[in-house]
Amino acid sequence: xxxxxxxxxxxxxxxxxxxxxxxxxxxxxxxxxxxxxxxxxxxxxxxxxxxxxxxxxxxxxxxxxxxxxxxxxxxxxxxxxxxxxxxxxxxxxxxxxxxxxxxxxxxxxxxxxxxxxxxxxxxxxxxxxxxxxxxxxxxxxxxxxxxxxxxxxx
Amino acid sequence: xxxxxxxxxxxxxxxxxxxxxxxxxxxxxxxxxxxxxxxxxxxxxxxxxxxxxxxxxxxxxxxxxxxxxxxxxxxxxxxxxxxxxxxxxxxxxxxxxxxxxxxxxxxxx
Numbered sequence: 001x002x003x004x005x006x007x008x009x010x011x012x013x014x015x016x017x018x019x020x021x022x023x024x025x026x027x028x029x030x031x032x033x034x035x036x037x038x039x040x041x042x043x044x045x046x047x048x049x050x051x052x053x054x055x056x057x058x059x060x061x062x063x064x065x066x067x068x069x070x071x072x073x074x075x076x077x078x079x080x081x082x083x084x085x086x087x088x089x090x091x092x093x094x095x096x097x098x099x100x101x102x103x104x105x106x107x108x109x110x111x112x113x114x115x116x117x118x119x120x121x122x123x124x125x126x127x128x129x130x131x132x133x134x135x136x137x138x139x140x141x142x143x144x145x146x147x148x149x150x151x152x153x154x
Numbered sequence: 155x156x157x158x159x160x161x162x163x164x165x166x167x168x169x170x171x172x173x174x175x176x177x178x179x180x181x182x183x184x185x186x187x188x189x190x191x192x193x194x195x196x197x198x199x200x201x202x203x204x205x206x207x208x209x210x211x212x213x214x215x216x217x218x219x220x221x222x223x224x225x226x227x228x229x230x231x232x233x234x235x236x237x238x239x240x241x242x243x244x245x246x247x248x249x250x251x252x253x254x255x256x257x258x259x260x261x262x263x
């Protein structure tokens with residue numbers, strides 16, 4: 001039998017078990033939202049409607065050093081005329097205690113469907129952005145943000 | 155924060171017809187998320203500004219519903235296509251029922 005082949009596998013398994021145990025031990029006590037919570041929120045708003053990609057420029061930092069203040073800029077491509085404009089934009093975070101971040105309602109008077117704000121992120125997670133067009137079409141964009149220091153204060 | 159929230163808004167004073175202007179707003183507010191615990195281990199009750207509205211000559215132009223995930227001293231920027239002279243009214247609605255407002259004149263020429 002070739003031990004040299006077996007041993008690393010065993011070591012890997014042990015390391016994996018140790019890491020998993022440690023992660024469970026260190027897991028935050030507060031209840032965090034997850035992808036399912038975000039999906040549920042979206043379903044509440046739009047049911048099972050089809051999501052298209054594109055049109056949304058979701059600008060978030062790749063790495064956020066401070067989770068308390070993470071800049072976010074959303075830019076949705078649209079002519080913003082009375083017949084064709086962006087009605088609403090919703091932003092969700094799947095690793096925060098609550099999935100919702102912000103909801104915007106635009107009007108053709110805005111001229112441009114763009115908005116910036118600053119949000120809190122508890123941990124490294126995905127930001128999901130949904131744009132609802134005036135004709136009912138939905139667009140979705142997703143982006144991952146790595147958070148060095150969580151902004152939950154708990 | 156004991157002081158009353160003070161809104162600060164930056165709107166250009168003049169614009170050409172059809173010009174796209176960026177409006178930047180900031181208000182001092184702690185945006186207590188309702189997730190934090192105090193030194194006694196009790197949850198600090200939520201107190202945030204949950205809605206921001208921008209209206210031009212009384213007509214709503216832009217609205218934002220804020221959740222506890224919005225940072226303290228919330229910043230919000232958005233765009234407006236200038237068409238006529240008038241006045242912006244910005245309203246921030248607090249969880250405790252109070253409203254904070256700011257007004258800004260825009261001259262289109």
